[in-house]
Amino acid sequence: MTTDRTPPPGAPLTGPVAVSVQEVRKRYGDRQAVDGISLDVQRGEFFGLLGPNGAGKTTLIEIVEGLRQADSGTVEVLGERPWPRNTALLPRIGVQTQASAFFVRQTAREHLATVAGLYRKDAAAADRTLETVALTEQRDVLVENLSGGQRQRLAIASALVHDPELIFLDEPTAALDPQARRDLWEVLRALKGEGRTIVYTTHHLDEAEALCDRVAILVAGRIAALDSPHRLVAAAGAPARLLVPAGRIGVAQAAALDGVDRVSEQGGSLVLETAAPGRVLQAVDALTGLDGVMTRTATLEDVYLELTGHHHGPDAGRTPAHTTESPA
Known part of the structure; x- marks a missing residue:
């Protein structure tokens, strides 16, 4: 867990900002999916978005990625607006989704070379990225014959092959066995060590505690907590x-x-x-x-359960707790 460069509670972030979200709202019918969220992600930061199903994580991520239009509020990604769909941003960001699509009749290298070609990168980029995610030995294996953990690494490789500045990872270790999860942690730590900015969702609280510089816990479309895992645990008094x-x-x-x-x-x-x-x-x-x-x-899971385990009514999550970053 990295906490040494996390600013004190309430202090503004220093350095360049990769993602800025200000008072963003999104409603589907009578459900307020995102309810006035404001947060900044600093360049080079490993930032986690946590919350139960239906908390608004996916909607918020899709708005930031430029896949969905917010009802109100502003979003900037690497200094640009992602919506209306900003194709100039696409080479600068990488996206791994839960349901990644593959060319399953190609080998791992062929698949990555095809993706690299879409970004006008040469085939050598595929070899470099296979090494980054520890798949060099599987380069000639058909995608359909890769294990679940290997496919997850290939999905991340597909998001990295064009050398993006900002990476979005949506539950990259979902459905992996414990050893495959830990192997992937090392890949993610290496990416952060290269200075990449990572925005990351997971339901594995131990993972978020081990990897993230800061986390935002969403409840009913609002931020219920935002700080480093260490500070959140200390403040909770669990x-x-x-x-x-x-x-x-x-x-x-x-x-x-x-x-x-x-x-x-x-x-x-x-x-x-x-x-x-x-x-x-x-x-x-x-x-x-x-x-x-x-x-x-006490762990981050204790904080998470305290914030999310008792929110069952229609006003769930309306009062933020433990929030240490004030909306701009």
Whole structure:
């Protein structure tokens, strides 16, 4: 997780801005999909858009990409307006969608060379990009014979082959097994290391916490939180959890320990929630020792669930919380 260049809460971003969204709104019938969103993405930033299904992520991304017209508000991408459809922007941005289309009867290299040709890039660009996403060994494999993880990397390669300044990735690790996800993380970290600007959506909160400089959590078309994952977790004050093997101490005994706020039984463990983990660990140690006891600190998932888990009514998400960037 990168946080050292994240500005203090409420401070304006410094340096050039790649994406600027100001008071953008979009309605479908009686549903307000995007409700006055304002945010900036700095050049070179890895920026995550998080939120439950129906929160407005896809609509917002499509507006920024120039695929959809906003009802109101302004959007600038690399200093230009993406709508009406701005073809001058297309060589400067790369887009990977959840349902990427492939030339499945071509090899991986042939597919990339075809995409490169659409941007007037030579076939050497395909070879370079295959190396970037660790697919060189599969260059001569038919696309239809690639594994799911390899196809995901090829989809990202298709968004990169023309060397764009700004990359949009829509759930790039969806449906991948854990090892394939971690392999793809390294690809994404390398892209950021090259100075690319990445705007990224995911439902994997551990992924966003590990990769993103900042995240915006959307609820019902509004930003409910915007900051670095580290600051959001720190500001939330979510409890730490101590997992004690079942049978070591009783529920009532654990609940009586100084500093324990809540006790539950989960997955063969007694879970002790506390805002004072050091004090509780000492108490548990005195009672039963610490062999097999695990400590889990608060994560971005805790923040996400707090912000999205209780919004079921018609006014869900109307009051932003933990927001640390003021609309311009």
